[in-house]
């Protein structure tokens with residue numbers, strides 16, 4: 364590949380790329396290849412590693428599924444999705460359900476897929492999930508909304524953190540405090556997140572566990588994680604595009620399309636969260652793509668399904684809002700979307716960066732091009748997305764998975780940790 368500006372770890376460089384057997388084999392002055400790709404005028408970004416999606420297969424394929432979800436991923440420049448253990452039936456709680464996911468993704472996914480396991484009791488099969496190749500285990504401190512995926516009480520959470528800590532297994536936590544939510548009678552105040560994350564980080568410190576706080580909706584959660592990290596806790600935090608792009612006024616306008624948990628906050632909270640992203644406090648940005656059927660997503664917001672459709676728009680939304688609107692350098696965005704998640708989830712050095720030896724997972728972008736996201740472009744099965752009609756700057760010209768147009772995804776396992 365010749366002529367492109369390539370986003371590497373420490374900058375953007377005009378270098379040529381040689382791809383052999385699906386991997387980057389040289390960067391810089393490369394010899395003539397059998398097939399030459401002229402990418403003059405384009406910027407090449409490492410394929411996005413979306414650390415948090417719900418593709419709901421097997422079991423709730425009418426909500427999304429590997430085929431539709433990964434088609435959207437590929438169209439949006441995402442070459443690896445990390446599928447959450449819940450909303451599929453069965454949830455990914457042991458080797459049998461892990462293998463059911465593997466079978467489903469190997470026949471349906473067009474991009475690579477890594478799988479989170481889940482822990483819903485102190486007796487969860489952590490060793491089995493680790494040996495099967497799970498990225499880690501997801502737990503809930505509040506009601507998950509899926510009856511087959513119960514939350515952990517504090518005793519169970521502490522037990523899981525201790526066991527996972529001794530296995531070196533990452534624990535991803537939905538941190539909202541159930542008692543605070545109940546007192547708030549259907550509202551989901553920021554306090555519910557703060558109370559939960561403080562308790563979690565205290566438990567994690569005691570257990571010497573590796574924890575990852577998913578979908579922080581506000582800056583105070585990020586600040587708690589950063590403070591704990593300074594105190595020596597192995598903790599990271601993610602946020603999602605919908606908390607950065609939208610505010611509560613837009614939730615009022617879009618209704619159920621933007622219902623999620625924790626909820627989208629007000630404009631002031633959004634700007635404080637942006638400050639944390641821009642100064643490097645947030646470890647990664649993931650879509651938390653969680654569609655459902657059109658029926659479950661329409662009508663009264665109180666009874667609608669909570670989850671935002673976003674796997675396809677992660678990179679365009681962040682190019683527009685982070686790079687153009689707020690001046691985030693491209694390598695910093697690559698750290699948030701590709702390298703950061705790959706490293707934290709154990710998928711580096713195979714995934715997450717453009718480097719010799721890594722998979723040639725690449726996104727070719729026309730950075731200056733402005734365009735509108737139309738519903739006809741959307742791959743989600745529901746046909747619904749809050750991003751429809753939005754203007755983006757930065758158009759994805761082509762996505763390459765292991766050097767070729769994405770057609771057949773594989774299960775990717777994290778590298779073993781000791």
Ligand SMILES: [Zn+2]
Pocket residue numbers: 415416417447651653
């Ligand atoms: Zn989620």
